[in-house]
Each structure stands twice: as C-alpha cells, then as structure tokens.
Amino acid sequence: MRTRFFADLLTAARSDPNLVLITGDLGFGVVEPFVEACPAQFVNAGVAEQNMTGMAAGMAMAGAKVFTYSIANFPTMRCLEQIRNDVAYHGADVVIVGVGGGLAYGALGMSHHATEDIAVMRAIPGLAVVAPGDPEETGAVLMDLIERGGPAYLRLGKAGERSVHASRPDVARGQAVTLRNGTDVALVSTGAMLPVVVDAADDLDQLGISSTVVSSPWIAPFDESTVRRLASTHRLMVTVEEHSITGGLGGAAAEVLAESGSACPLMRIGVSHKFNSVVGDQGYLREVHGLTRQSISKRVVKRLEDI
Structure with missing residues (x-):
C-alpha cells in the first residue's frame, strides 16, 4: 500500500x-x-x-x-x-x-x-x-x-500487502466494496486485514459456509446502508480489523445495527481493548490477537453453531 x-x-x-x-x-x-x-x-x-x-x-x-x-x-x-x-x-x-x-x-x-x-x-x-x-x-x-x-x-499498511482486487475498484467516498456474495455470514473488513479475510472466507467455503466478503475502506463517512442490507440477508455479521474492537469498524457497525433494531448477531474481531504488552513482528502479533485466517474461520464456525 x-x-x-x-x-x-x-x-x-x-x-x-x-x-x-x-x-x-x-x-x-x-x-x-x-x-x-x-x-x-x-x-x-x-x-x-x-x-x-x-x-x-x-x-x-x-x-x-x-x-x-x-x-x-x-x-x-x-x-x-x-x-x-x-x-x-x-x-x-x-x-x-x-x-x-x-x-x-x-x-x-x-x-x-x-x-x-x-x-x-x-x-x-x-x-x-x-x-x-x-x-x-x-x-x-x-x-x-x-x-x-x-x-x-x-x-x-506497510508490509507489502498483496492485491486482492484484479484492478482498481470503483470506490466512491463513504461506500464499501463487495468482493463476493454469500448467504450465511457477512465478513466485513477494513484496512490491511482484507487479504486475511478473503483467505478465511475460502476456508469457510470449504466447510460449506457461504460467505459474503465486503471491504469497508471508508469508516467516515460510513456505508450504513450496506451494513443494514447485510444484516437483513445473513445469519451473522463479522467485522475484522487490525484495530481495537472499541470504536473502529466494529463500533461503527454496532452503532448502525443498534439503531436499526436488527436481529442479526454481530461479532467483532480485532485487538482487545487493553494495552498490548507483547512485542514481535506483525505476523506474530496477529496470531496473538486471533487475526489469522484460521482463527477467524474457527470463531465464525463456533458462533454460527451457537446461533
């Protein structure tokens, strides 16, 4: 990037x-x-x-x-x-x-x-x-x-993130981008977690769980209409961000769902709301905080079982 x-x-x-x-x-x-x-x-x-x-x-x-x-x-x-x-x-x-x-x-x-x-x-x-x-x-x-x-x-990001899009997408200010459509779980990502989320969606598909993948580059202004649409058409919405689960993408989605009265469960995946006392490279810290494809897919499976 x-x-x-x-x-x-x-x-x-x-x-x-x-x-x-x-x-x-x-x-x-x-x-x-x-x-x-x-x-x-x-x-x-x-x-x-x-x-x-x-x-x-x-x-x-x-x-x-x-x-x-x-x-x-x-x-x-x-x-x-x-x-x-x-x-x-x-x-x-x-x-x-x-x-x-x-x-x-x-x-x-x-x-x-x-x-x-x-x-x-x-x-x-x-x-x-x-x-x-x-x-x-x-x-x-x-x-x-x-x-x-x-x-x-x-x-x-600065880690030589791979391109997920084949070409430059049409990203209007305040709008999210849908990369694939599914029916069971909506995976909404922001920032450099997008390639990891795409990989997690591939893993879920192998397990028979149909995933929609949405990239939400714009956090302000925020694409509230897409969040409401996803909530109305999926069993579960999951936000994924390399950021605190408080106040970022997950917080923005929670605000929309709370005010819309949606019954769709929301799971926020990100960094715990506490200071990080662990050091290491980015890959290691993503493992610590559950921000890997394996951890994301495992948490999604478990949450769907509980719904």
Whole structure:
C-alpha cells in the first residue's frame, strides 16, 4: 500500500504544483523519489508532529493541498489538538497519512502500535477516515482524496500487502466494496486485514459456509446502508480489523445495527481493548490477537453453531 501511495502521489504532484508533502523526519526510503522530483513541494518538519500539522493547516488555507506523513500513531495521537482545532475545524485541505496502521511496527512496542487511531479520528467532526484494504483500493481512495480534498485521515499498511482486487475498484467516498456474495455470514473488513479475510472466507467455503466478503475502506463517512442490507440477508455479521474492537469498524457497525433494531448477531474481531504488552513482528502479533485466517474461520464456525 505504501509503495502505491507514493507512486500515485508523485504522479499527482508532477501535474499539481500546489500539492505538498510534509514528513515527520522518516520514511526516506520511499520519500526520496518524491523529494528528487518535486523538491519545492516537500518539507521535512522534523520530529515535531504538532508543528507539522499546524504548518499543514496554514499552507492549506493559503491554497495548498497538503499531505502529512508519519508512523500511524504519531501524526494522529501526538497532535490530536492540532488536527481537531487547526485542520478539521477550519475544513483545511489536509490529508493526514498514517503508515503501518495496527501492529505493523510490532517489534517496537505499544508506543508504535496504532490500535486506537481509527476510533479517535472518526470522532472528529468533518474528518474523513479511510483505510484501504490493498494496493488497488489505495490508488482508488487516494484519487478521491486528491480530487475532493481533506480534511481526512488515510491509514496505510506497510508490509507489502498483496492485491486482492484484479484492478482498481470503483470506490466512491463513504461506500464499501463487495468482493463476493454469500448467504450465511457477512465478513466485513477494513484496512490491511482484507487479504486475511478473503483467505478465511475460502476456508469457510470449504466447510460449506457461504460467505459474503465486503471491504469497508471508508469508516467516515460510513456505508450504513450496506451494513443494514447485510444484516437483513445473513445469519451473522463479522467485522475484522487490525484495530481495537472499541470504536473502529466494529463500533461503527454496532452503532448502525443498534439503531436499526436488527436481529442479526454481530461479532467483532480485532485487538482487545487493553494495552498490548507483547512485542514481535506483525505476523506474530496477529496470531496473538486471533487475526489469522484460521482463527477467524474457527470463531465464525463456533458462533454460527451457537446461533
């Protein structure tokens, strides 16, 4: 996802001199081509994310289209006040890009685990929140963010996620994407969990359980109509996210189902609502938190048996 983001951002920057990238003194392995091609459109703000965000808001209100970039927890948690007061309140054309959402920086410990960022960002009025599921969705949502502008938060994976879509899907802002249709369970994913969810659906199909797979890159605005439709046509809805089960995709789906009076059971699969004291690479931490294809399919089977 990260590679696709920078390739497409550079293409856009070459034709739009008002597009600016600001980084928090990291990511130079992927940032350097942008710097070399568009040096006047790049700023390294240093390890000063509050300043980076305030600078971005000021530049946007002067006519720039600004992207800020850092490891996911730093451009969100560290400068929440600036995002709320400077960017969102003023409707500034700023896209906050968080790379390595979830447990991608697992070995660096909980300070680098971005597991509450979606919940925090979706609580801010007027701030779009989007977490594409593969490189093709990344290109689609980035096109929207460039054309329609911010304020927005874009959450990216960084682990060389495989493409699930054969080509760039048509992803309108606020809409989910259905990858396959089934009748028993609706698997709704956001962010980099999409390939894992597709694999889990394959396993369930082998067990005779028919699965619908939906990618929900947009968390704000959220595709409430798709959630209601899935609830009315399936025995079980399951949300899967590399994020706390509190306040993210699962929370958004729960809000919709509660207010619609749906009788469809909802199972939220994600990171437990507690600080993570375990370290290790992303694959290991996904196993710890039950975010593997085997764990997801096993939990779905057990829940369907209990319904």
